[in-house]
Amino acid sequence: MEKSMNRREWLKSTGKVALAVAVAPLVFAPLAEAGTLASKASVHYQGTPSGSNMCSNCANFVPGSTAKAMGTCKLVAGAISPEGYCYDYVPS
Numbered sequence: 001m002e003k004s005m006n007r008r009e010w011l012k013s014t015g016k017v018a019l020a021v022a023v024a025p026l027v028f029a030p031l032a033e034a035g036t037l038a039s040k041a042s043v044h045y046q047g048t049p050s051g052s053n054m055c056s057n058c059a060n061f062v063p064g065s066t067a068k069a070m071g072t073c074k075l076v077a078g079a080i081s082p083e084g085y086c087y088d089y090v091p092s
């Protein structure tokens with residue numbers, strides 16, 4: 001004898017799927033983002049410029065709220081100083 005799913009059981013099972021679909025991006029997006037950025041050590045990041053080359057004039061730099069505030073980088077993980085520098089420097 002085949003057991004058929006009643007409406008309540010169907011709602012319970014589809015509700016779990018909908019919840020999983022809604023929560024997955026919140027769980028996996030930060031992990032994926034962290035996985036795509038290089039570590040500071042791997043690009044020899046330093047908190048000081050290399051001559052006139054520095055993060056604030058690098059094409060990969062994303063400035064913070066002010067010119068002197070810590071920003072972020074499109075390639076390197078973590079807070080980035082506008083006066084920093086690394087091997088991935090690209091003049092802007």
Ligand code: SF4
Pocket residue numbers: 043045054055056058059060061062072073074075076080084085086087088089090
């Ligand atoms: S690529 Fe390197 S130099 Fe350029 S902003 Fe990122 S950390 Fe700074």
